[in-house]
Amino acid sequence: MPDQLTIVDHPLVQHKLTHMREKTTSTAGFRRLLREISQLLAYEVTRHLPLTTQLIETPLAEMEAPVLAGKKLALISILRAGNGLLDGVLELVPSARVGFIGLYRDEATLKPVQYYFKVPDGLDGRLVIVVDPMLATGNSSVKAIELLKERGARDIRFLCLLAAPEGVARMAEAHPDVPIVTAALDERLNDKGYILPGLGDAGDRMFGTK
Template sequence: MSPQVHHVTHPLIQHKLTLMRQKDRSTNSFRRLLNEISMLMAYEVTRDMPTSMIEIETPLETMQAPVIDGKKTVFVSIMRAGAGFLDGMLNVVPGARIGHIGLYRDPKTLVAVEYYFKMPADMHERDAIVLDPMLATGNSAVAAVDRLKETRPKSIRFVCLLAAPEGLANFHANHPDVPVYVAAIDRQLNEHGYIVPGLGDAGDRIFGTK
C-alpha cells in the first residue's frame, strides 16, 4: 500500500461501516452512521494539524496552552454525497470554512462533469480536506483536486469511506502528493463503475432518492 494511503482501521469505524453496508439499512440509520464515522475519521485526518500557543487563565494560574486555528481549515465537499460527510467533520472542527465542488459522473463515459465551484477566499493560507464517501473510478476525485489546486491551498487531503484499488491507482497517478484517508479498500469495480462489495450509491442512500 502506498504511504500516501492511510487505512483507518479503528474498530468503531469498521463496526459502523459494516452496519452501513447492509442493504436493508434505513435512510435515517445510514445517514446517522455516516455522520458518526465522519466524526471519528476527522480525528484521524487532523491528527497532525499544527497548533499555536496562547495564554489562558485556569482557575489556578496563567499558562501557555495549544490551540488550532479552525478558520484556516477548509472542508471541501464534493456534491452531492460529500454533504453526508460534512456535518460530522464540522462537529469536530466547527470553525472550519466550507467549499463546494459540484460534479456528476456521466453514466456512459464515467467522466466527471463540473457544474459548481465555490471556495473561501485566501486559499493559499488554508489547509483543504476534500470529502467524498466513495472513491470508485477516481475520475471525480481527480477532477475535484485538479480544480482545487488552481486555488493553491497550503495542503490538500482526501477523505473517503470506501475506495476501489482502481480508483486509488488513478487518483495517485494524477495526484501523488495528496494523501488519502479511507476506512475500507474493497475488492474492485464492477462493469458499471461501482465499488464491490461496496454499499451501493452513497448519494441515493444518504438522501433517499432511490
C-alpha cells in the same frame, strides 16, 4: 498500497461501516452512521494540524496552552454525497470554511462533468480537506483536486468512506502529494464503476433516492 493511503481500522469505525454496508439499513440509520463515522475519520485526517500556544488562566494557575495555528481549514464537499461527510466533520471543526464542487458522473463514459464550483478565498494558506464518501474510479476526485490546485490550494487531503484499488491508483498517479484517509479499501470496481462489495450508491442511500 501507496504511502499516501491511510486506512482507519479503529473498531468503532469498522463496526459502523458494517452496518452502513447492510442493504436493510434505513435511510435515517445510514445518515446517522455516516455522521458518526465521519467524525471518527476526521480525527485521523486532522491529526497533524499545526499548533501554537496561548496564555490562559485555569482555576488554579496560568499556563501556555496549545491551540490551532494558522488560517481556518477549508472543507470542500464534492456534491452531492460529500455533504454527508461534511456535516459530521463540521461538528468537530465548526470554524472551518466550507466550499462545494458539483460534479456528476457521465454513466456512459464514467467521466466527471462539472456543474458548480464555490470555494473559500485564500486556499493557498489553508489546509484543504476534500470529502466524498466513495473513491471509485477516482475521476471526480482527481478533477476536483485539479480545480482546487488551480485556485491555489497547496496542502490538500482527501477523506472518503470507501476506496477501490482503481481509484487509489488513479489518485496516486494524478496527485501523489494528496494523502487519502479512508475506512476501507475494497476489492474492485464492477463494470458500472461501483465499488465491490461496497455499500451501493452513497447519495441514494443518504437521501432516499433511486
